[in-house]
Structures are given as C-alpha cells and as structure tokens.
Amino acid sequence: IAGITQAPTSQILAAGRRMTLRCTQDMRHNAMYWYRQDLGLGLRLIHYSNTAGTTGKGEVPDGYSVSRANTDDFPLTLASAVPSQTSVYFCASSGSPLLADSYNEQFFGPGTRLTVL
Amino acid sequence: GQNIDQPTEMTATEGAIVQINCTYQTSGFNGLFWYQQHAGEAPTFLSYNVLDGLEEKGRFSSFLSRSKGYSYLLLKELQMKDSASYLCAVMDSNYQLIWGAGTKLIIKP
Numbered sequence: 001i002a003g004i005t006q007a008p009t010s011q012i013l014a015a016g017r018r019m020t021l022r023c024t025q026d027m028r029h030n031a032m033y034w035y036r037q038d039l040g041l042g043l044r045l046i047h048y049s050n051t052a053g054t055t056g057k058g059e060v061p062d063g064y065s066v067s068r069a070n071t072d073d074f075p076l077t078l079a080s081a082v083p084s085q086t087s088v089y090f091c092a093s094s095g096s097p098l099l100a101d102s103y104n105e106q107f108f109g110p111g112t113r114l115t116v117l
Numbered sequence: 118g119q120n121i122d123q124p125t126e127m128t129a130t131e132g133a134i135v136q137i138n139c140t141y142q143t144s145g146f147n148g149l150f151w152y153q154q155h156a157g158e159a160p161t162f163l164s165y166n167v168l169d170g171l172e173e174k175g176r177f178s179s180f181l182s183r184s185k186g187y188s189y190l191l192l193k194e195l196q197m198k199d200s201a202s203y204l205c206a207v208m209d210s211n212y213q214l215i216w217g218a219g220t221k222l223i224i225k226p
Contacts, residue, residue, distance in 0.1 A: 042216030090159060108159035
C-alpha cells in the first residue's frame, strides 16, 4: 500500500441498503477525513477524525457514521442509503490536524463513485 | 456563513499565462490551499499561503491578501496537461478546510 486506498472503486446500491466504504492509509497520519463531491459544489466534509479513537461531525453528517479504531483505517457507513447520497466520496488524511502549516496538506484517496437507485 | 468564490470555468491558450481568482469569507483563517484535480481523479496539493504575498513554485505561483480575503493562482507557460479543475480551500478557525466549487481550466492549442 502506498498512500491512501479506498474500496470499492464504484458501487451501485439499492435504496435502503447498508453500505460501508473503506479507507486505509499507510502514512501514519493522525487525521483522516471523509468528503463527498457533487457537480457544481465544493468538497463537503462529512466526518473527520483528528486521531485514533476520536471522530467529529463535518458539514453534512446526516445519514453517515464513521469509526476510527486504529490509525490506518477510517470506514464510512451509510446505514440506509437514499438517492441523495449518490456522489463521489473521497477519503483524505493529514499529518497534523491542528496546525496551520504547509505540512498539513491533505492527501486524497482515489475516490469511490456511489450510485443509489 | 462561510463562503469561497471562484470562477466556474476559464479558457486559455497553450503557452500563455492564466490567473485563477479566489475570494473567501470564513470564520477564522489558518491558511489557504490550492489543489489540482484532473477529471475522474483525486485532488492533489499545489500550494499553501498563510502570510500575505506571493509563493512561487516552478510554473505555478499563488498570491494571498488576507485583508482583502483574496487569493489567486497563476499558471505560466501553459501546457495541455494543465487542463484540470483548480480548487481553492481555506482552513478555518477549527482547522477544517472550506472548499470552493473549483475552476475548470480548459487549455486550447
């Protein structure tokens, strides 16, 4: 593994189904993030984690949950998918979340394209 | 509320120079980032400004004026591979990134 990986690459899901998007990083970064990206809108933060064992809500958390059991993994779960959750989901990580520094750039995974029908 | 504004789309000619502007209103300021995103790919980091002035990195430069809530990304000697979306993001007082919708840059031969 080099950097951040996400799985699956794409998924078509029936409304009402449960789905977990996986994210793993091997950079030993403290902070991890989940974003969704929709056409015409900026990246919107769903949930974040500043360090293993802690999570926080972002701008659009409703319908999503996360866990951070260890440093490397940060799965995102849709408990009961709805069509409005159709989007491209990006996982990202950064080294020092509470630092205004150029080294706090966020590194992104390749994304998961999710379609909810 | 928090707001990041940048043009939706710009067109430029190969070999030319283009300036992409970004204005912001955020709760707090801990730096401004520019990212490049090719179609169907993940964003990748280009530059970071936290103090006023110009930061130069090869063909790309980024400028910041905190008093005006304004930044620009300057791309010189444009190449076809520079066709991409350019995302402006501000780190707010909670150290979270607030993202603009991105500027799609089209390079013509």
